[in-house]
Amino acid sequence: MRARHAVLAEGLRKTYGTHEAVVDLDLAVDPGETYGFVGPNGAGKSTTINMLCTLLRPSAGRAEVAGHDVTRDPDSVRRGIGLVFQESTLDGELTAEENLRFQADLFGMPRARARRALADLLDLVELTHRKDSPVRTFSGGMRRRLEIARGLLHMPRVLFLDEPTTGLDPQTRVAIWEHLHRLRAEQEITIFLTTHHLEEAENCGRLAIMDQGQLVVEGTPAELKGVVGADLVVLRTGDDERAAHAVRERFGLEARTGPDGVRLRTPDGAAFVPRLCAELAVPVHSVTVTPPSLDDVFLHYTGRTIREADGPRQPDFGPRR
Amino acid sequence: MAQHELHARTAAHPDPYVPAEPPAPPDADPGRDADTRPPPDADTDADRGLGRDLRTMRVLWHRETLRFGRNKLRIAMGMVTPLMFLLVLGTGLNSTMSEDSLRDFRAFLFPGVVLMSVQAPAIAVGASIVWDRRSGFLRQMLVAPVRRSAILVGTCLGGATSGVVYGVLVLLLGPVADVPYHPGLLLVLLQVGLVAFAFTALGVAAAVCIRRPETFQVAVSLCMMPLFFLSGAMFPADGLPGWLGTVVRVNPLTYAVDALRRTMPGDGAAVAGGPSGPRWGSWTPPVAVEIGLIAVLAVLALAVATRRFSRVEE
Ligand SMILES: Nc1ncnc2c1ncn2[C@@H]1O[C@H](COP(=O)(O)OP(=O)(O)OP(=O)(O)O)[C@@H](O)[C@H]1O
Ligand SMILES: [Mg+2]
Numbered sequence: 001m002r003a004r005h006a007v008l009a010e011g012l013r014k015t016y017g018t019h020e021a022v023v024d025l026d027l028a029v030d031p032g033e034t035y036g037f038v039g040p041n042g043a044g045k046s047t048t049i050n051m052l053c054t055l056l057r058p059s060a061g062r063a064e065v066a067g068h069d070v071t072r073d074p075d076s077v078r079r080g081i082g083l084v085f086q087e088s089t090l091d092g093e094l095t096a097e098e099n100l101r102f103q104a105d106l107f108g109m110p111r112a113r114a115r116r117a118l119a120d121l122l123d124l125v126e127l128t129h130r131k132d133s134p135v136r137t138f139s140g141g142m143r144r145r146l147e148i149a150r151g152l153l154h155m156p157r158v159l160f161l162d163e164p165t166t167g168l169d170p171q172t173r174v175a176i177w178e179h180l181h182r183l184r185a186e187q188e189i190t191i192f193l194t195t196h197h198l199e200e201a202e203n204c205g206r207l208a209i210m211d212q213g214q215l216v217v218e219g220t221p222a223e224l225k226g227v228v229g230a231d232l233v234v235l236r237t238g239d240d241e242r243a244a245h246a247v248r249e250r251f252g253l254e255a256r257t258g259p260d261g262v263r264l265r266t267p268d269g270a271a272f273v274p275r276l277c278a279e280l281a282v283p284v285h286s287v288t289v290t291p292p293s294l295d296d297v298f299l300h301y302t303g304r305t306i307r308e309a310d311g312p313r314q315p316d317f318g319p320r321r
Numbered sequence: 322m323a324q325h326e327l328h329a330r331t332a333a334h335p336d337p338y339v340p341a342e343p344p345a346p347p348d349a350d351p352g353r354d355a356d357t358r359p360p361p362d363a364d365t366d367a368d369r370g371l372g373r374d375l376r377t378m379r380v381l382w383h384r385e386t387l388r389f390g391r392n393k394l395r396i397a398m399g400m401v402t403p404l405m406f407l408l409v410l411g412t413g414l415n416s417t418m419s420e421d422s423l424r425d426f427r428a429f430l431f432p433g434v435v436l437m438s439v440q441a442p443a444i445a446v447g448a449s450i451v452w453d454r455r456s457g458f459l460r461q462m463l464v465a466p467v468r469r470s471a472i473l474v475g476t477c478l479g480g481a482t483s484g485v486v487y488g489v490l491v492l493l494l495g496p497v498a499d500v501p502y503h504p505g506l507l508l509v510l511l512q513v514g515l516v517a518f519a520f521t522a523l524g525v526a527a528a529v530c531i532r533r534p535e536t537f538q539v540a541v542s543l544c545m546m547p548l549f550f551l552s553g554a555m556f557p558a559d560g561l562p563g564w565l566g567t568v569v570r571v572n573p574l575t576y577a578v579d580a581l582r583r584t585m586p587g588d589g590a591a592v593a594g595g596p597s598g599p600r601w602g603s604w605t606p607p608v609a610v611e612i613g614l615i616a617v618l619a620v621l622a623l624a625v626a627t628r629r630f631s632r633v634e635e
Contacts (some may be wrong), residue, residue, distance in 0.1 A: 053464050078466035089457035093388045105380040106465045108373065134391075150461075 006031045006158050006190035007052060011061035014047050014213075021047040023213040024061070029190060029206075031157075034180075036204035037194040038294060040302075044213040045194040046086050049160050052192070053083050066158050082156030084147050086163050086194075092136030096127050096146050099135055100153055107154040114153075121149035124179055126172070140167045148176055152183070161193035165200060177203050198294035207294070209301055216301045225292040228300045231269030232290040233276075236261040238283040250279050261286075377467040378475035385446060385479020389486070396487075399441035403434045403491055407498060431498040432581035433554025435509075436574065438491045439517045440549075442483035444541050446476060447524025451537045470627040473529075477521040477623065484517025485510060503586035512584060512612065516577045519619035526626040554578045558599045573618050575599050576611035583608050 007029035014022040022044040029035045037045045050056035052065050054074035063070045066080030090099050097118065104114035122128045125145035135143060144167055151159060159180075165173045181203070183189045195201050201221060208218040217224065237243040240257040247255040247264055255264040266272050269289035277284055389396070407430060453459040462472055492506055500506075524541070531537045551565070552558070552574035561569055569575050579598035598605060606614075 055460060055464060075466050078464055081464070083461075083464050085457055085460060087457050089461040091384070091388075091453075091458050092456070093391055094384070098384075098387060102380060102384055103461075103465075105383075106377065106462065106467060108376055 005029060005064065006033065007035070007063070007065050007192055009048075009052070009061065009063040012048070012051060012058050012063050013060040014044070014051060014056065015059045020213050022051070025213075025215060027063075027208075027215075029192060031190055032184060032188040034184060034191040034203060034205045035193070036201045036207045037192075037210055038196070038198070038201050038207060038298065039194075039210035042212075043210040045210055046162055047213075048210075049083070049162050049192070049194065053081060053160055054078055080157045081160060082151040082154060082158075083160045084151040084162060084164050086166075088140075088143050088147065090135045090143055090146060090150075093134060095132050095134055096122065096138070097131040099146065100150055103150050103153050109154055117153055117155070121152055124175070125149045126175075141169060141172065144168055145172060145176075152179075155187070156189070158190045158192060161191065163194055163196060165195075165197065173200070198298075201294050209298060211302045217297075221294065224294065224297045228292040228296045229267050230265040230292055230296070231267065231272075232292070233264050233266060233269045233272065234261050234288045234290070235264075235276075236285040236287075237280070238285070243280055243282045243284075246280055246282070247276070251276070374468055374471040374474075377471035378478060381472055381475025382479045382482065385449075385476060386482055388449065389442065389445075389479070389483040395441075395445065399445075399487060400438065400490060402441075403438040404494075406430060406437065407434045407491075407494065425499075427498040428500060429582075430555070431495070431500055432578050432585055433549070433552070434498075435488055435491050435513060435581060436516065436552075436554060436578055437549060438487040439484040439513060439520060440545060442487060443480050443517060443520030443524045444545070445483070446480035446521050447528040447541070448534065448537060450476065450525055450528035451531060451534045454532065455534060469630050470623075473525055473623065473626050473630055477518055477525055477619075480521030480524070481514050481518035484520065485514045488513035488517070501586055505584065505586040509581060509584050509586075512577075512581055515612065515615055515619070516581075519573075519577075519615050519622065522619045522622035522626065526622045526629070529626045529629045548572060548574050551575075552578050553599065570599050570601070573614065576606070576614045580608050580611040580615070 005028050007027055009025050009027040012022060012025040012027070013020070025048060037048065039045055047056065051058045052063055052070060054065075054070050054077050057071060065077045068074075068076040068080070070077050091102070094102065100118050100121070101114070104118065109117070119128070122131050125148060127142060127146060127149070130138070130142065135146065138146065144165070148161075148164055151161065151164075165176060168176070177200075180191060184191060193200075193204070201207055204221065206218065207221055207224060209216045209224075219227075235243060240262050244255040244257050244262045244264075247253050247262065251266075253264050253266055255262050257263075269291075273287050273289060277287070407427065410430070450459070453462075463469070488510060492500075492509065495502065495506070527540060528537060531540060551568050551572050553569055554574070558569045558575050558579065576599065583598065598611075600606075
């Protein structure tokens, strides 16, 4: 049982009728890597995960996870993976603790170790005080936390997270990511996740952008953003209209005014700011320079912003903050 | 778009979610072996085969009993219909019957009432599978390294256990129907367990084949009533005319009712002045054969369910 890759896919494909959900996917994820899938709704992210987790039979191609073929030896694959589904998969009638214990027992964890892991994880997701309440009384975020705890319970070597932190508050998100990074460092656990949160994608060592069943591009977040290259500069000034006009006149840059001030995009915004301030006649109250976001990357590679692709959300041309 | 190098940025990171320490770069060493770390589940690596299946069954059984015990209201409601049959139907016929024949009729009805009470948990278990699929819980089980057949068997055992609980509750009412407390009731209870298991297996088979909870509900209510009425629970199964006799004879419930009736202490079996069970030609199948039929039915249902379940793709 020697494997160079934690996840390996070759020509993986899934067809529903005539609809191609995943098309000729090639993937290679190293052990200990954090690998992220970004893409709009219907891109095929969950379908890919389901195939890798042995829940869905690929229409063509092959895949290996944790060193085992997903179609020929699904049992060994299942032994080595943990999975947090996109949708909630808890038993609402059982309590938080019972849900976790069910999983521990199903995986045959020894009693003592299960008890310890269970207590630790309930602590991590801050549900210890609610461990005896039925899950149906939990809020959406609490359920999510419990599911993440369940995914980690049997200490999988490859952890699949399908939009893991949707609906979580920022503190919890940070806590969970800290834990994941720690796990990765200590145990060389491989994390494979999908996300719509571009901020979350920054946690990944490597990212793939998926669109319409295909991998559009793959690279580190920095690499991907480097290709796009333009920083977002937001100015707060005494007179936004005049300032925007001046930017267009003097620097020939596209500048828009909005509720948060004047927004413009330029490569190397940091170096641009001193020049800008020197040139502007209106008083400048504040300047923020934001490096390109993955949203910009997505736009660059697919011609749409991820938000457009996702449907009606707030129109924007960069990360707000 | 212009390529350029990334420089140090003046602004704070745009993202409030990224932890203070940026993630370490991915492991660059491609020669690294995925399995250098001792697998945390080393102690369960040998965990295949029977031991694992038994454990799976126990876990699933435990879950069903937890869910069952938690829902007191459902237990109470499951008892309503059987009690109605036993008390209301029996008493309502009062005017048309003498005191003696009414007692006899109650005694005759009693095995059917026991059977009816066993239906409720069986249906509930089937429904819970349909809901588990809807709620996603099922997928969580499917991705665990356990045999799917063990999942189903465990679930059916859970349903059978709940059935036995109902059975005990109804049997406690025995004296109302002239069925005395008698050690023979233990034998009855064993039969109830088997029948409950078969029922649950049928419910589970239906649940595995039907995706939508609404459809399941309709299908179950469409099946259960006719099955019950055409089973010899309400009237003797023997000597029925033409098609009715045929339907009753192919209805598996007929044999369950009859087996219970013949095992039950008291004299409900003799109400029509002799054996009232189904007959094949001139041969009356003994209780053992009737029980065997139920067992075969359970195994068949389970086999169908497992076959379908193993091919489930979510
Ligand atoms: N069971 C199914 N039958 C038919 N088509 C399906 C099925 N499951 C998924 N699809 C289709 O496959 C495509 C990919 O779906 P998938 O769930 O993988 O998207 P996704 O990238 O996970 O999207 P999201 O961000 O919304 O979760 C979609 O067009 C979807 O309609
Ligand atoms: Mg998805």
